Amino acid sequence: MSTTALSATSAKLNGLLDTLLDAFFKNSPEAGAFLDWPRYRDEIFDLTKQDEYLATCAHTAAELDLLDKSTLTEDEQNLIIMVKSFIKKETLEARTISRKDMPATHMQGTIVGSWMQLVHASAVKTVKDIENFRSRLEKIAPRMDQVIDGFRKGIESKYTLPIRSIDLLIKGCDGYITEDPATNPWNIVKDVTAVGLPEDFLHDAIRTSVVPAHKKLKTFLQDEYRQHARKYDGIYGMPGSEEAYQDFIRIHTDSDVTADELHQLGLKEVARIATEMEATIAKLGFQGSIKDFINALNDKTQYPHLYIDNVDDIIPAYESLLKIIDAKMPAFFGKFPKDKCAIVAVPAHSEAGAPEAMYFPGTKEKPGKFLVNLSLAKGVPTHGMRALLLHEANPGHHHQMSLALERDTDHDIRKLIFSTAQVEGWGLYSESLGVELGMYEDPLDWFGRLELEMHRALRLVVDTGLHHLGWSVDKVKDSMRPYVSLSESTLENEAIRYACMPGQALAYKYGEIKIQAMRATAAKRLGDKFDLRAFHDVLMGLGTAPLDYFETVVGKWVDAQLSE
Structure with a gap:
């Protein structure tokens, strides 16, 4: 194989993955902080961008299939396998009943997810960082309108939350409805003043976006949505629940x-x-x-x-x-x-x-x-x-x-x-x-x-x-x-x-049963050569990849130990 072929195919692979990565953060801007992504730092999740992201996922999967795998390293080939698994999961999640018809629960979604991600993960070291944070607060009101629209679609399609979760959502809204912006959970005043901005820098965004958005959601949940709570506590009995x-x-x-x-x-x-x-x-x-x-x-x-x-x-x-x-x-x-x-x-x-x-x-x-x-x-x-x-x-x-x-x-x-x-x-x-x-x-x-x-x-x-x-x-x-x-x-x-x-x-x-089985198999095959510390480091070196990939890598590690 020529170096040129290797470089050309690798370059195309990296280009596809660069595009997919950027599309992911454009679709889920709040997650960008985990990899210090430089773009979309003033954005929050916007449902209107999801179809564009899914189209990028489908295009990437198709292009990955067309690559000449013989010109790629084993690591690159493994990466393709994992990325295709990632795309499959993203697509599966998008088609389940939880994304558009049930856009939030008391555990996930706008109320819990956004606050946890933005307050914990957002960069807040510079004036620009705080300005980006304020911009995100200003977008909470239109995002909450999307949530309400999604819940209304769920009423029509009969995909709704159980009554207990609705009541916890209603209760959750109260924590963000404050008369005084200074006491609102979104008011990260220590970070604001640390960069030299006035302590009331976020107050207008809280007063005009955060508080009214949660009031609106609470009213909708109480007056319109609650009466449509699903019959069963689980998704059992809802249209398409078995497949979902x-x-x-x-x-x-x-x-x-x-x-x-x-x-x-x-x-x-x-x-x-x-x-x-x-x-x-x-x-x-x-x-x-x-x-x-x-x-x-x-x-x-x-x-x-x-x-x-x-x-x-x-x-x-x-x-x-x-x-x-x-x-x-x-x-x-x-x-x-x-x-x-x-x-x-x-x-x-x-x-x-x-x-x-x-x-x-x-x-x-x-x-x-x-x-x-x-x-x-x-x-x-x-x-x-x-x-x-x-x-x-x-x-x-x-x-x-x-x-x-x-x-x-x-x-x-x-x-x-x-x-x-x-x-x-x-x-x-x-x-x-x-x-x-x-x-x-x-x-x-x-x-x-x-x-x-x-x-x-x-x-x-x-x-x-x-x-x-x-x-x-x-x-x-x-x-x-x-x-x-x-x-x-x-x-x-x-x-x-x-x-x-x-x-x-x-x-x-x-998952635990699978990991215990990997350890038991490795220990049995290696006998006295089995090193638990080395086994753990192999697993830790794989990040948070799928279980089947872990099994493959652990198997190869054991083979390598036996060949020494």
Whole structure:
């Protein structure tokens, strides 16, 4: 093969990917901060641009098929495979019922997504940055009109939200409706004054765009939309729901596994983990069922040492545990991100619809954040803290996603390729690493880890129950309650989350099972040559690529080890 041929084909490939990357950020400008994208910094998502983006996706896929793969390196050929997978997911997501007819939920979309992305990720170091931020605030009003139009289309097509999510959306609006712009969550006054601008620089945009937009949405939801809430809590029973749910399964598991198969897998895992939980209870000398033990854990008088009395001590407790974990990690990992994980509280105005904890990725300027919902964390036992921290911070989401954003790649588009099953599977796998990290020496902490694993196994059961079998949120809670020590408010939040995010809850256990299988296969093939630290670094070097790509690369790594 000639160098000219290699250079020409590579150049065409890079040109196609450059165009696709720019089209992605034009369609999703808020995400630009994660890669420090220089364009669209004064824009927010605009639905009218989506068709143009999807056309670019289709054109790119067709052009990639026409490239002479024999003139490309193996890495470039692998990149094409991943980009085509990325395009397929983008297209699948656009055609699901959630994009245009249900443009927002209490968990995703304009209210939650925009605030989290823009306030956390936007560059705010210069006057121009703040001016761009203000421009984005001014665009919230027209964007909210698009959301309302989308909801109205959903009423016509019978694709609407469940009543509980609507009520949480209504409640969520209240956090952005303030009489005084200075107290509005969008008023990033410290950043404004830090660049020398007056502290009221954003007030007009908040007063004329942000506040009226949320008032308008709240009125629409209360007076027009709420009465059209869907009959079932899941998407079950809606037109085309069976096909749509299979699309969601493909998006979140990287596979064509069926809803029935996932439901049965969940039931099998629930039974297995329950046996381990019962054995742990017996070891602790407790007489009774899993539910009896959970009730005992929830009784502060029986296990007072599991409770943090002062809510202000919760985040410091997590920070102390993270220092212990970080000190142990070099024995299991050779690659580390430049920024430590920040642990912060979920903002008060977002607590109502937020889960107990979540992770938000960093940017080139800001570290990733582990966010704790203090309204749900206070007054509950802490036996699951270690497993949760391993999942959300290190070696889970923060470790993996920070390395993915920092890694040198053949093209930046690699950093957009995101597999829910791989990322959430890694988070759950990280919880299991707590055994080798020495984080579960107390049987109560080990029970907490089993409880969190049970939680993810139950998600396989209840997600398919909601969207494939027609379950209600109440049935979901009844199915979960015997196995988890979640408060009723947390359990309610979890169940409504699954109802509004079809398929996402499947990713955790399905992905973890796949990663555990990769490790087991590699260890079996390599025997004494298996190096767990090297295995982890191979995985971390792949970013957040799809599971099938991980399996291929791990297989090649094992082959290379055996040939030495």
